[in-house]
Amino acid sequence: MxxxxxxxxxxxxxxxxxxxxxxxxxxxxxxxxxxxxxxxxxxxxxxxxxxxxxxxxxxxxxxxxxxxxxxxxxxxxxxxxxxxxxxxxxxxxxxxxxxxxxxxxxxxxxxxxxxxxxxxxxxxxxxxxxxxxxxxxxxxxxxxxxxxxxxxxxxxxxxxxxxxxxxxxxxxxxxxxxxxxxxxxxxxxxxxxxxxxxxxxxxxxxxVRRPGADPAELAEAVRAVRRARRPLLIAGGGVHHSRAEDALAEFAQTTGIPVASTQAGKGSLPYDHPQDVGGIGHTGTATADALAREADLVIGVGTRYTDFTTASGTLFAGDGVRFLNLNIAPFDGHKLSGIPLVADARSALSELTEALAMHGHRVDDSYIASYTRDKTRWEQRVDTAYAADDPGVRPSQTQVLGALDAVVDGTDIVINAAGSLPGDLHKLWRARSADQYHLEYGYSCMGYEIPAAIGVKLAAPERPVWALVGDGTYLMMPTEIVTAVQEGIAIKILLVQNHGYASIGGLSESVGGERFGTAYRFRADDGSYSAAPLPVDLAANAASLGMRVLRAKTVADLRSALAQARAADTATCVYVETETADTVSGAPPAQAWWDVPVAETATRPSAVKAREEYDRHVATRRRHL
Structure with a gap:
């Protein structure tokens, strides 16, 4: 027929x-x-x-x-x-x-x-x-x-x-x-x-396949873990793709091995899990990065080992450090000359846990006590970054995150992709559920957040969905606000106005670029963009596209606006102005390096100094063979 x-x-x-x-x-x-x-x-x-x-x-x-x-x-x-x-x-x-x-x-x-x-x-x-x-x-x-x-x-x-x-x-x-x-x-x-x-x-x-581990590869993986004294597991996005969070939790509880996470893997364990030590790499926590520098075995689960994760090849500094790569993709399983364990993350984690439990394997209690103390100290730094002593002042970016942290629970989903927010979120955000933390950092595409929030809300209509955007990424692609309004998709936008490309401004300063071309300001007499901030009103723009907009001038205003937005059943934007792009966000500085090449020769002092710092870090890079 x-x-x-x-x-x-x-x-x-x-x-x-x-x-x-x-x-x-x-x-x-x-x-x-x-x-x-x-x-x-x-x-x-x-x-x-x-x-x-x-x-x-x-x-x-x-x-x-x-x-x-x-x-x-x-x-x-x-x-x-x-x-x-x-x-x-x-x-x-x-x-x-x-x-x-x-x-x-x-x-x-x-x-x-x-x-x-x-x-x-x-x-x-x-x-x-x-x-x-x-x-x-x-x-x-x-x-x-x-x-x-x-x-x-x-x-x-x-x-x-x-x-x-x-x-x-x-x-x-x-x-x-x-x-x-x-x-x-x-x-x-x-x-x-x-x-x-x-x-x-x-x-x-x-x-959709769930291939198990090859017996020979599994046996070699078990031997590698049993030999290690300071192992560290890195959870990548493959943990979420496989829905392997419970298997990972069982593995961590059984072995005591600490778990750090990439941007894509954050939330693989909830932030208050005893073995969770936070983000890894350039935007990671001091706890995770210190463990990485001394690890003798790095167990990568579902990670591509991008340069942010490896600190451009400078993070894993331990003598004789080895890598065990559990990945469904053979290409990623063989990275860093690691021991490949090519399998589905959930299947292989369960097999590995069972095999180690048969040997009664668990890391030394002193190792657990050490990273637990470090984790507690880092959480205190998060508390400090989130805190606002005076609720009547304009918030810093980290205080904005602190205010949001105070109103959400495990059902909320937080979406971000670009600007200075990914670094602050990776260090500070306290993920309460496996899918709360939705960071697109493989491509870090400005403009992703608002349309992605629509897609997420269509997939999870009963859950509060937040798009966190700075003014730079908002101006790239606010158009789908119209779609959200038209379709009655009740996304929430947290729009942070800091008058420029804050992330690249900070990076520019660190590599001798002097924040050139990164601020949203009028031109000064010398031709630079260093005069008054532009009189743009992004809140009015969002309102003109049909969105309900709540303006927050102070920390107290912000807390109230976020609570209202969370309860809203229509598309709602919370607009807040933070410090300008040429001031810090309030987050702890980077805990590991990232390779952005600096001018090898220059006359301006900032570039000369930045090159000296660059050469110092490059000298610590190693290839793992």
Missing amino acids: TIRLTVAQALVRFLAAQHTERDGERRRLIGATWGIFGHGNVAGIGQALVEYADVMPYHQGRNEQAMVHAAVGYARQSNRLSTHAVTTSIGPGATNLVTGAALATINHLPVLLLPGDIFATRPADPVLQQLEVPYAGDVSVNDCLRPVSKYFDRVHRPEALIPAALQAMRVLTDPVDTGAVTLALPQDVQAEAYDWPEEFFAERTWA
């Missing part, structure tokens, strides 16, 4: 019939489709979404990049078992997807991209928005998506959709290879009819 449909109609019907299953939980794979329509998709995918509105929910976006961020936020909150599709027109609509695709792929989060493409039949050449490449007639702007996609195909013929769509689903549901998947759809092919086999539309369930 066959069914006659257009390519676009067939694709929508196919997507509506795809499901995932893991641990007995079955989810629809493509929960909805985001779209902005132009001539490249309005008559194809657009018409198909109208035709099958009863089986494929639709969300209207305002910015193509933002639609991808919303889909990614939804996918992460859905434990990668469900995601959204995103359709755009050809040309600028399609190329606007590139940043979002890079973010999804770098963070190993599934999203399906359906950009329109130029005519496959080439009835006119060139057509509107076509990139003419003299040496290749089959190249379009969509080819920009190839390097940032885990799978890419251009559907030149109707029958080619069948293998392309099946391959797309395979990649979206693969815990190792998932990321952005792109099916480029020529606009004429989208509208072309074809007789499709009925089986193409049958419901399919894609099993």
